[in-house]
Amino acid sequence: MFGINVTCHTRIDTSLKMKTLYGSKSGQDVKVNVAVPVIANPPPQKSALRWFGPMTNASISPSTVSQQNVLYKHWINSSIPIINQNYFGNYTLKYNTIEVITITINAEDVPQVPHNFTGYSYASGYINLTWVSGFDGGKVQHFILSVKDQFRWQEVANLSDPGQGRVVHYESGRLNAGQKYRYQLKSCNIINCSKESPEITITAKGKMDIQ
Template sequence: MTISICLTANPFTQLTDSNWRFKSSESDYMINGLPNGVLTSVKDTNHPFKKYVMLMITKILESHYGTYTLQVKNKFNVQQLTHVISLLPEGPPVTPRDIKIIYITAVSIYLEWTAGFDGGPDQTFWLNVFDRETSDWFIVNNIPDTTKGQGGLFEYKLTTKQGLLPGHKYIIHVGAINSISNVTGSSVMAQIKRLLDKGLPVITIIGSTFGVLVTAGIVTIITLLWRRGRICKGICGRYCYYMSFNH
């Protein structure tokens, strides 16, 4: 294992002016090397003032798990680096949290949650979906971790093809699993929108039918009037004139 930190300084520090600090639950001390470790540095050939200071450990022991920081100095000052590197043993994934609904359609639920560190081995996510209407449940497994184990916001679309039913209410739990263990995270409740019946709305159908009936009625009236020798030339006008025909 190699812990490497990139430094930029002018004039640059010497390796003898670099000290690693190690801290764990049982230890807190400055180290200039380990029985099975090597301190070294490598210059960046593309940058005259940049160097990589590295602590290389050839064999990881349980006592090496903890946090490492690097203290460096040149002739001007001593600077404690603000970032910390943690070396942790492999373990269960960090529990996913803060699951919430982004939006819902008639066929899907768009979810978002905060993924945690994968624990070392690759993790995948799973969803436990409980139907409050039928008391049935189903599980969606093997959801790939797009955060590549580093954690952060994660989005996923759950659809009717996976078992959702329109109009039903669901309680959804999110969890994570790796080769070591399985953890259950937070939950959220959602209701799928109901699907609308296919076809034209009833009022449209009625309106169209009514229009046909009205039109047919007007044509019938005009036809009867024509046969009787009278026709109204201004059905919608202010005055109505009639013409007589000899039979």
């Protein structure tokens, strides 16, 4: 009897369902585990496997290769780090120079705390607040502005997001001149809300303060 050894190049094993769309948070210790089913004989060499993604300097650990239930079927197992929002996007696995598969990792996280939250009183009894919109976590976000009275925080505005990096404006209605107002801000999306921003305190100008 003669044994026949058939050589086949590394390609996706279409007999198994392959997940190509992932959702993830981001952070220093966050990784997305990806298992790619392939057909190959001889088995794929780890040194020839490489992921290409949005960050050219991403430190993706070498993939491991494990055999399925037959000699020519294998799993390529990888862990892709998602350190911050710049790591979301498409990732293509190549064996040498041949594309094996492309996956997409989307953001599914709480939004960032808004940046540069500040304000001033610009007329008798009026306050203007501004902040810069941060990363929305991959979902539509909005901003909740609260003011503290004697006993508790109360929501005074719910504002839409103009887009990351854009400045958001809020103008108060007529307030009590000479009174101090404490404000706090957070971003929210369908997943959850960010931490509150550091609170700011602004004194509403009186008529004698206007020059």
